Amino acid sequence: MDQQAGADDPPDEGRSDPTPTGPGFAAFDAREALFTSALEQVDRVVNTAEAMRLQVMLAGFDAMLIEEQAETGRALRPDDAAVRAFYLHQANVLRVSRQTIERRIDDGRTAREKLPTTWAVFLDGLASEEAIRAAARQTVGLKVAALPEFDAKAADLVQTVKATVVEKRLGLLRDRLDPDGAIERHEQAATRRWVSARPDSDGMAVLEVHSTAIDIAAMYDGIRQAAIDLHGRDGEHRTLGQLMADVATDVVLHGLEVPAAEMGDPAYPMERIGSLKAPHRKAVQATVLVVVPADTATGSGNAPAELAGTGAIDAETARQVIGHTRTWTRVAVDPIDDSILGIDSHERYIPAGLKKLLHLRSPSCTGDDCGLPAHRADIDHVIRVEHDGRTRHDNLQVLCRKSHQMKDEGYFDVQTFPDGTIRWHDKWGGNRLVRPALTVKTRTPVELPDDPPFRAGEPLGSDRSLRRRVG
Incomplete structure (x- = not known):
């Protein structure tokens, strides 16, 4: 008599049973369902919190x-x-x-006013x-x-x-609902071209260009x-990505060094800018501000330098910048608290x-x-000159034009402290402290030596340059 096949027996050859039915798989499926359900619930809680936050932001605005x-009429x-x-x-x-x-806030106001059904879904945490x-x-x-149909689909x-x-x-739906408006929208979008830079880690940064597709x-x-x-x-070992970055960098930097072309020159086939020729025009020179420790500059140390507006750069890159720079300024810094003790006085005007x-x-x-x-920024008097504000380091700060305007129109009250810290207090009760990259110590000024810590053409890190370093 043939034995009856048991649950643990292997399937017959040719038998197809793709769905596992053992108790182990059933338990696994239950755990998966529990995990997925928990994740969905947490996601809904997060969505609800985001909706509450955006509603508070909009209400305040x-x-x-x-x-x-009411105040301005x-x-x-x-x-x-x-x-x-207020932003x-x-x-x-x-x-x-x-x-x-x-x-x-702009996107939130648009969704609230134009997409009520979609906004309700958002408020419900979905x-x-x-x-x-x-x-x-x-x-x-x-x-x-066209908004009701768009709202329902959204x-x-x-x-x-x-x-x-x-x-x-x-x-795609918007273009289908309003095909004639697509051209106008593109023309308006093209007016919002921009370029920006943002820092990245390890001395790197990102340049973004937002233009037409x-x-x-x-x-x-x-x-x-x-x-x-x-x-x-032959002999080229850089990756394609590295080469693309280097090509883009060379095109921009070396392109700025040459005089502008005439309108209609093959270099400008679209003639979108017009004539760039101007009397006595000089080629554009890119300017960067780098703060380099003396030990790093002379090669006796490898402390990172700081590139203004971007962040830290490594010592070797900083020394390459020094090797190609035209001007530099010596500053004596206290090694204990990083305060500025003195600054090179070789400038003719204070x-x-x-x-x-x-x-x-x-x-x-x-x-x-x-x-x-x-x-590239403005120098602002914290206490304005017409209110007897002095032109001193403890009454001056570096501001972009928009921040300068906000402060001058009274939306921020600014206070400076002896170490260079600046406190911004806005009219809605917010406070923000801005710490200086270097503090300024005025009680014990020092005179810098006449000889620089290194000379042009002198190898960085040589004994002669080390003897001249500051500090």
């Missing part, structure tokens, strides 16, 4: 608009100092950039803030009559797909083709030396956290 309009424009100051207030509270707050903001951005230029998408997919699908595609293709051509040469001291103390804008390098 609405209250500010009402208050300022006019409606505020998006570029008014009061609006930027900065919220940025300080939430510890993010002003630009981030501005985008959140969609993330990222997805809601992606939907809001795609309403730009959309006619009022309400479904924000619950079911990723934010990147929401943006793509709703963009056709221009970016052409730029990328040109850079890639040049890199591929270099990649095939204000130039004072400006360099301010740039060392604050390498970038101290107001808006925008990262604008100090040599």
Whole structure:
């Protein structure tokens, strides 16, 4: 008699049983279901918290608009100092950039006013803030009559797909609902071209170019083709990515060194700028401010240097910068508390030396956290000159133009401290302390020696240069 097949017997040859049914798999499936359910619940809690935060941000913004309009008797424009100051207030509270707050509020107001169904989904915790903001951005230029259909589709998408997919699908829907407006929207978007830089880790940074898709595609293709051509040469060991970065860098920096071309020159086939020729025009020279310790400059140490508006750079890069620089300024710094003891006095006029001291103390804008390098920013009197403010380091600060305007119009009260710390107090009760990169010690000034710590053409790290180093 044949034995009856048991549960643990292997299946017959040719038998198909793809679905496991053992008790172990059943337990595993239960754990998976529990995990997935818990993750979904936590995600909904996070979405609800994001919705509450955005509602509070919008309520505060609405209250500010009402208050300022009552005081000034006019409606505020998006570029008014009061609006930027309130953005900065919220940025300080939430510890993010002003630009981030501005985008959140703009997108939130759009979603609340134009997409009520999608907004209700957001308030119920069924969609993330990222997805809601992606939907809001795609309403730009959309006619009022098309908003209900757009809103219904958006309400479904924000619950079911990723934010990147929401943006793509709703963009296609917008163009289908309003095909004639697509051309106008592109023309308006093209006016918002920009370039920005942001620091990265390990002495690196990122340069971003936001322009038309056709221009970016052409730029990328040109850079890639040049890199591929270099990649095939004998002795070339750089990767394609490294070559593309180097090609782009050389094109920008060396392109700025040559005189501008005439309109219609083959170098400018689209003639979008017009004639760049001007009498006595000099080639553009890029300027950077780098603070380098003396030991690093002479090669006896490897402490990192600081690139204004970007962050730290390694010692070897700093020495390469020194080797190619045209001008530099010596500063004596206390090795204990990093306070400035003295600054090179070889400048003919004191204000130039004072400006360099301010740039060392604050390498970038101290107001808006925008990262604008100090040599491109304004020098602001904390106590204004007409109120008997002195032109001294303890009454001066480095500000971008927008921060300067917000402070001068009374939305911020600024106080300086002897060590160079600056306290910003806004009219809505927020406080922010800005610490100096280097403090200034005025009670014990010192005279710097006549000889520099190293001479041009002298090998860095030589005994002769080491004997001349400061400190």
